[in-house]
Amino acid sequence: MSDVKLFSPITLKGVAARNPIAVSPMCQYQSVDGSPTDWHFVHMGRYAVGGAGIVFYEETAVELRGRKTPRCAALFDDGQIPEYRRIAELVRSLGAVPAIQLGHSGGRGSERGPLDGRKPLTEKDADSGWEPWEAVSSSAVQLRKGSPIPRTMDLKDIQQVIEAFADSALRALQAGFEIIEIHGAHGYLIQQFLSPVVNRRKDAYGGSLAGRMRFALEVTEAVRAVWPADKPLFFRISVLDGKGGLWSLDDSIELARNLQARGVDLIDCSSGGLLGDSAMPEVPRVPAYHAPYAQRIKDATGMLTMAPGLITGAWQAENLLRQGCVDLIGMARELMFNADWPVHAARELGVENYLQLFPAEFVPRLQGREEQVGMAKNKVGVPMPCGVTEYL
Numbered sequence: 533m534s535d536v537k538l539f540s541p542i543t544l545k546g547v548a549a550r551n552p553i554a555v556s557p558m559c560q561y562q563s564v565d566g567s568p569t570d571w572h573f574v575h576m577g578r579y580a581v582g583g584a585g586i587v588f589y590e591e592t593a594v595e596l597r598g599r600k601t602p603r604c605a606a607l608f609d610d611g612q613i614p615e616y617r618r619i620a621e622l623v624r625s626l627g628a629v630p631a632i633q634l635g636h637s638g639g640r641g642s643e644r645g646p647l648d649g650r651k652p653l654t655e656k657d658a659d660s661g662w663e664p665w666e667a668v669s670s671s672a673v674q675l676r677k678g679s680p681i682p683r684t685m686d687l688k689d690i691q692q693v694i695e696a697f698a699d700s701a702l703r704a705l706q707a708g709f710e711i712i713e714i715h716g717a718h719g720y721l722i723q724q725f726l727s728p729v730v731n732r733r734k735d736a737y738g739g740s741l742a743g744r745m746r747f748a749l750e751v752t753e754a755v756r757a758v759w760p761a762d763k764p765l766f767f768r769i770s771v772l773d774g775k776g777g778l779w780s781l782d783d784s785i786e787l788a789r790n791l792q793a794r795g796v797d798l799i800d801c802s803s804g805g806l807l808g809d810s811a812m813p814e815v816p817r818v819p820a821y822h823a824p825y826a827q828r829i830k831d832a833t834g835m836l837t838m839a840p841g842l843i844t845g846a847w848q849a850e851n852l853l854r855q856g857c858v859d860l861i862g863m864a865r866e867l868m869f870n871a872d873w874p875v876h877a878a879r880e881l882g883v884e885n886y887l888q889l890f891p892a893e894f895v896p897r898l899q900g901r902e903e904q905v906g907m908a909k910n911k912v913g914v915p916m917p918c919g920v921t922e923y924l
C-alpha cells in the first residue's frame with residue numbers, strides 16, 4: 533500500500549496482515565457461559581472495519597474456573613467452536629487477521645466486573661445465578677483485599693490447567709483464529725507462578741527462577757504442540773510486577789529467552805498486576821510507556837515485540853516501527869475511542885489510498901465526500917452559515 537511502515541503489509545510466519553496495527557485484547561464482560569454475544573460482533577467488527585491489521589479477541593479462559601467474572605470469555609467446550617468461528621470469520625471477512633488471547637485468572641477468579649468494583653462473588657450472588665467458585669493459585673496468597681484466599685494448586689491441578697490450555701488452543705484453531713497469545717501478565721495465574729510475590733511453593737514449580745518459570749514454559753510447550761508451526765504464537769508478559777513487586781526486567785529477558793526456545797514468536801510487553809513492598813517502581817504512564825522495555829527484550833533476544841501503552845499518534849506509531857523497538861503497534865484505548873484510527877492515521881501519514889482500509893462498500897461514497905469537503909473548503913474557506921440562500 534505504501535512505504536510508510538505503519539501501512540505496509542506484514543507477514544508473521546504463514547499469516548499475512550494488511551498492516552502491523554494490532555488491536556490489543558480488551559475484556560468486555562459481555563460473554564454468556566463463556567461464549568460471545570452480539571456485543572462481541574460489534575466490538576470486534578468495528579476495529580476490523582476501521583482498518584486494523586490484527587484484531588485480538590479478549591482474554592479467554594481455558595476453563596470455567598479460570599474466568600475472572602461470570603461474564604468473562606471462556607473457550608472450554610467443543611460445542612462453542614461454531615460460536616467463536618462466527619467471530620473469526622467476521623474479522624477475516626473485513627480484511628483483518630482474527631487472533632485470540634488465552635488465559636487463566638487463577639487466584640483472581642470469582643469476582644464481579646469492574647463496574648461492580650471487582651468485589652468477590654458471595655453466596656448472595658448465587659441467587660442471581662452468579663455462583664461463586666473456588667479460585668486456585670500457585671500458593672494460598674490473598675491477591676486483593678477482601679478476596680478469599682485461593683487454594684494452592686496440586687500437581688493434578690497444574691496438569692489439568694496445562695491440558696486445558698492445549699485443548700482451548702485446538703478449539704481456537706478449529707474456530708479459525710490465526711494467532712494465539714498466551715496471557716502471562718497482569719497478575720493472573722501464569723504471573724502468580726512467575727513472581728515470588730505470590731509463588732511460595734517448595735516443589736518443582738516454585739523456588740528458583742527456573743522453578744517459577746516451569747508452569748509458564750509447560751503451558752507454552754503444550755500450546756505450541758497443538759498450534760501449527762506456521763501460525764504465530766505470542767506471549768504477553770508483565771515486564772515488571774508492579775509497585776513494590778519482585779519480578780524484574782532481567783527476569784523478563786530470561787523468560788523471553790526460554791519462551792523463544794519453545795517456539796514463541798513475539799513478546800507482548802505489558803506490566804503490573806502484582807503489588808508488594810519492595811522498592812520496585814511502577815512503569816510510568818508516559819507516551820509509549822512499554823516501548824523501552826520491548827527494546828531491551830528485542831536487543832537481548834532478537835524476538836519480535838509489541839508494547840501497547842499510550843500509543844495514540846500516527847507519527848508516534850510510525851517512528852516506533854522505524855526505530856525498530858516494536859514490530860507490531862498494539863493499541864487498546866485509543867482504538868476504543870476511535871475505531872477508525874487506522875484510516876485517519878493513514879491519511880495523516882500521506883498514504884494515498886487510505887480510504888481503501890475501509891470495506892469496499894464505503895470507498896466510493898467516502899471518496900465523493902472527500903472531494904466535496906475539499907471543494908467546499910476551497911470555495912468558501914469556512915462552512916456555510918445557516919440562512920445563506922445564494923446556492924438554493
Ligand SMILES: Cc1cc2nc3c(=O)[nH]c(=O)nc-3n(C[C@H](O)[C@H](O)[C@H](O)COP(=O)(O)O)c2cc1C
Binds near residue numbers: 590718
Ligand atoms: C477495556 C479494556 C479491557 C482490557 N482487557 C484486557 C485483556 O483481556 N487482556 C489483556 O492482556 N489486556 C487487557 N487490557 C489491556 C490492553 O490490552 C492494553 O494492554 C492496555 O490498555 C494498554 O494499551 P493502551 O494504552 O493502548 O490502552 C484491557 C484494556 C482495556 C482498556
